[in-house]
Amino acid sequence: MKHRLAAAVLTTGLLALAACGGSGGGAGQDAGPPRPGGDLVFAVSSDAGCADPQQVASNDSIYSMRQIVDSLTDQDPASGDIKPWLATSWSSNPTATEWTFQLRPGATFSDGTPVDGNAVKANFDRVPSLGARGTLPKGYLAGYQGTTVTSPTSVTVRFAQPNVQFLQGTSTHSLGLLSPASAAQTDDQRCAGVVGSGPFVLQSYVKNQATVLTRRAGYTWGSSLFTHPGEAYLDRAEFRVVPESGVRTGSLQSGEVDAIASIGPQDEAPLSGAGIDLPSRANPGVPFGIVFNLATPLGQDAAVREAVSAAINRQEVVSAVYTSQTKPATSALASTTPDFADQSALLGFDPARANSVLDAAGWVRGPDGIRTRAGARLTLPLLYAPVIATNRPALELVQQQLRAVGIDLQLQERPISDTAAIQQSGQFTAAWFNVSRADPDILRNQFGSAGSNVFRFPAGTPVDALLAAQAGTLDPAQRTQQVAQAQQQLVGQHLVIPVAELTTTLGVGPRAHDVAFDASSRIQLHDTWKSEQ
Incomplete structure (x- = not known):
């Protein structure tokens, strides 16, 4: 090779x-x-x-x-x-x-x-x-x-x-x-x-x-x-x-x-x-976003996942919280990653759609605006760590956006040193997540059933097969196609809900x-x- x-x-x-x-800081100056x-x-x-x-x-x-x-x-x-x-x-x-x-x-x-x-x-x-x-x-x-x-x-x-x-x-x-x-x-x-x-x-x-x-x-x-x-x-x-x-x-x-x-x-x-x-430089890899633990009831609820994605105004989050170089996420991979495939058509801000899918799934608005079904409130605990200063303000804005469609997002901040063990234990519902790597295999590493798989993605699904296949595909064109298909399924099924591309400034x-x-x-x-x- x-x-x-x-x-x-x-x-x-x-x-x-x-x-x-x-x-650094010396534009126009000759430092020798x-x-x-x-x-x-x-x-x-x-x-x-x-x-x-x-x-x-x-x-x-x-x-x-x-x-x-x-x-x-x-x-x-x-x-x-x-x-x-x-x-x-x-x-x-x-x-x-x-x-x-x-x-x-x-x-x-x-x-x-x-x-x-x-x-x-x-x-x-x-x-x-x-x-x-x-x-x-x-x-x-x-x-x-x-x-x-x-x-x-x-x-x-x-x-x-x-x-x-x-x-x-x-x-x-x-x-x-x-x-x-x-x-x-x-x-x-x-x-x-x-x-x-x-x-x-x-x-x-x-x-x-x-x-x-x-x-x-x-x-x-x-x-x-x-x-x-x-x-x-x-x-x-x-x-x-x-x-x-x-x-x-x-x-x-x-x-x-x-x-x-x-x-x-x-x-x-x-x-x-x-x-x-x-x-500044945009980070390749998985952009910041919400990923559900698919072994939990809310993680298995396709309507909730879709509503969360549709209720997030990504441009508003980026404009309000991040530096001017930052872009809204448009796929399960950041746009600077090899084999990135734009899925922005699946990531539009559509609160009407969020309300519609929740209504159809039986989630009914309560007196305080938060939805319930069978006596259970639509409360979504979200694990995150303060790895960068923008995490809390970004999530507080997402929290407001989700509340507008009846979802009670509860922010659960944990020390960085504890989050890996919590994810491994499976004792969480969803996490605010990103990871940088300049290779599309980061998707298999994080979301493939044979990878770290802290989000409990099931084995044997079409997306799991694509993630496994691309890791062993020697033909670059074929690998590009497999990675694109995997991104479409991850975003289209709202298995990954990307929000903002991390840009290091x-x-x-x-x-x-x-x-x-x-x-x-x-x-x-x-x-x-x-x-x-």
Whole structure:
């Protein structure tokens, strides 16, 4: 197979980086050439409660964890092509059930252990036994049968069935390599901190307070997409948890921090006016939306699912809550994902339709406007975590929209560290959900019966068969068609109710430069540098 995705190439125009590669906050200013040294302070809104890249899925934690691990491959944000990193080359057998990687020699983990075939095997052998926090890497290794180490620099990864998406999976933080000693630890031990081979080393991690990284001395095995060889420029990077949006914004304006995440629409004008750059990039993958637990009575009620979808005014939510670059969701995949297929015709705002289908299903308006049937109120508990600052205001607006058609949406906020276990337990009715990945297989990973399947999608359905088939289809055109059909069924049956595409917008101060987005719209700090006062 060629060294590229076995799927549609990402559209360069859609994925072009906004302000990436330029100087943060320095538009029109000549900061000179990049220079080594300096500390970067990056304020984020939340913490996943874990310092292991294979066990985190929220952007605020991925930002720091991505920096401590290298991956076998990297993905070009502009083209979607897979590029060398720890692996210099790779190939698959004709059925994509075996993938062979040639590793670059000389790379080491920060504990001195070599990054060799045994280390790759130790990581991949451990992933299937990860608990609830490890759903992403387990999905990328679906059907994993083992890794054969042919030599220190050659490994073959075997699967029980064709696994086309695995190559892109090797470029993600979720399959970033840990030292064998870290990989062998228990899940909870790993969450206290792990050892990687990346351009930064984890110095300290204090839950809900800060993650501190320091530059890895002697680092010479960076991704082929990095703009300079050798060690990172920065001496130190601190990711400080600052939940309050106003405090993050004020800290950036005052120079107390160099960059911030989770920009709200109210922050755009004052930050721009203060000379702050606002680089943004749309996240590929599953957009923010509501997904029902299909094992629950409300999840099995097709009329309720349809009414929820029809009652949501997506444009109003996006305009009121998110930054100006954000778009309403138009499918079960974000529009920047390979093989995205527009389903906007199925996602119109139609409260009359919502009322009609609920009336027909026997849900009758009560005195307070909330519907009932057989004595039960139409109350929909919705699980969510404060992974970004926009979640609560977005859901409060959706709550008002659903109440207008007689649905009582009850918001159930839970800590980020608890949501994975709650979803695994099945003790929830519906969840506000998104996940970023630049490959359409994220649909199978989340909604296929053989994937993580926390939403209890039944096996043997047509959509389940399509999601399974696309993961093993070698013909890109055929895979595109299968993925399109799967999106149509997921949206048309309201199994997934997409609302807003996540667009990552950062605030970057005038001294921070080249804070780059990767293909999944997370940041890469190897080439980031700071100018003098």
